[in-house]
Amino acid sequence: MNDSDEGAGRPAPDGPAAPSRRKDARRNKAALLDAAAAAFVVSGVDAPVRDIAARAGVGVGTIYRHFPTRADLIVAVYRHQVDACAEAGPALLADSASPHTALGRWIDQFVDFLATKHGLAAALHSDDAGFDTLHAYFIDRLVPVCAQLLEAAAVAGEIRPDIDAYELMRGVGNLCIGADSDPRYDPRRLVGLLVAGLRRP
Template sequence: MNDSGDGEGTERAAPSRRKDARRNKATLLEAAAAVFVTSGVEAPVRDIAARAGVGVGTIYRHFPKRADLIIAVYRHQVDACAEAGPALLASGATPHAALRQWIDLFVDFLVTKHGLAAALHSDDAGFDALHAYFIDRLVPVCSELLTAAAGAGEIDSGIEAYELMRGVGNLCIGADNDPRYDARRLVGLLVTGLRRPR
């Protein structure tokens, strides 16, 4: 939602009155990104604070909910994914193929972020904002692709974009460090299942 964004692109809120605050916020984002890679997005807040060389209070001042920090770290990648949707749709292939490619993009993103998929669907209230951000950003794109595919007669299942996105997200849970579980293959089957039988 709102935030006291610094150079973070599309924000309008005042970029904080003090230099040290801005610097700390940037340091925190870097540290969080690094820790997320190592220990997953559920890493202890204290670890992130330690890595950034600040106190835990500083984290909560800049990112009141843990979800805000996660969103800030991954915002660019989520936005890039969202923007890839229309591009794929315009790039020649059939709408169903574009949908498949777009979903692959999303799966690749999720699978490489240890624990993100799990956090995304945690029923912990603290993650509501994270859930909402992903939904807000990606569901409309998915909906557009779905509508195009339906319009082209390639799919007929009355599935909603929200449901499909949640299903894909769920399939990505725990998809790292288990060689016997390949989320990409299962998501592929799910997308295949959408196709109109002919």
């Protein structure tokens, strides 16, 4: 194949098909991150790359092309899950019967995120510099969403108005500690009682 043939029949990088290609690439990367997250639930953050590739239906090389190191993959999965949780808040508020219902459903998703990141907490406390900003990202993305849900429920008269979003999230997080190592403990039940207790008498 000569140089004149190599680009024949294909649109220029910024041609009409470029936005579609970028959208496909984002969708493929999201699917890969979902597969990695699912593998982490089963095997922790040390899940074999070949298992993640098999879940995603791609070759191992594709994962390394996107994420050259395991730390890169862990960071990307964490940020992807935080983003999904953040984006769920406004969607639940729009789709739920009441703001309190939306808050409860969002807290359930938050608990799922906390309870299924096997090994991630230990990784985040390692010496890898790539993890340094993740806690701040978590706070910056999720606290405002929780605050929005709390405010909507308070304005609707469903809950008391003096509940702090960070304080609530910290309490929920504390209820999730150790859940992955004790099959007899389901934090969702206690968190559900906590959310129910936010209601006005």
